[in-house]
Amino acid sequence: DTGVSQDPRHKITKRGQNVTFRCDPISEHNRLYWYRQTLGQGPEFLTYFQNEAQLEKSRLLSDRFSAERPKGSFSTLEIQRTEQGDSAMYLCATTKTSGVTDTQYFGPGTRLTVL
């Protein structure tokens, strides 16, 4: 257990529905990342926050996806009008920046299945 928690762990939804996932970082970790992982692949970067500011978004993050980190602590990732291609594991990782490069600690992920 890295100390990063995600909720829910599993989500099954029907195509067209909206879903929201939550990530709670390790205390005092100021940087928070979202990744997506499909079967047989490594995680792919989606977006990241430095405190409450969203600093970068991947081109993978279509306009149906939105992420927030309103108080610089927990973060939410919302997918609107889900599609079957959104089925994946959504991973959150956090780090405390002390230099240019810092270890990212991952949560257990949320497994999304879109029927």
Added chain:
Amino acid sequence: GESVGLHLPTLSVQEGDNSIINCAYSNSASDYFIWYKQESGKGPQFIIDIRSNMDKRQGQRVTVLLNKTVKHLSLQIAATQPGDSAVYFCAEFGAGNKLTFGGGTRVLVKP
């Protein structure tokens, strides 16, 4: 449980033997590399890291080697144990403050 990496390269190793997992990276500007272990149904777990100003770094039963000339990383696991069975990913930290992961290798430890 669910499986991570259905069609990954697989390394089968006898319990007690040493394992070597290889990884090629693409960005010569990357200056920080991490190996992660991922068990079925779990998030990636940090194993060991190395910065580009180093060639080798050792941890507990693990060693990472970095060859910048050919952009190659390897992870060596000494005396492989059943608990080492998992998918292993290398990741490079480069521009954009984000990790770029390689394709992963599944390690199966035979008793």
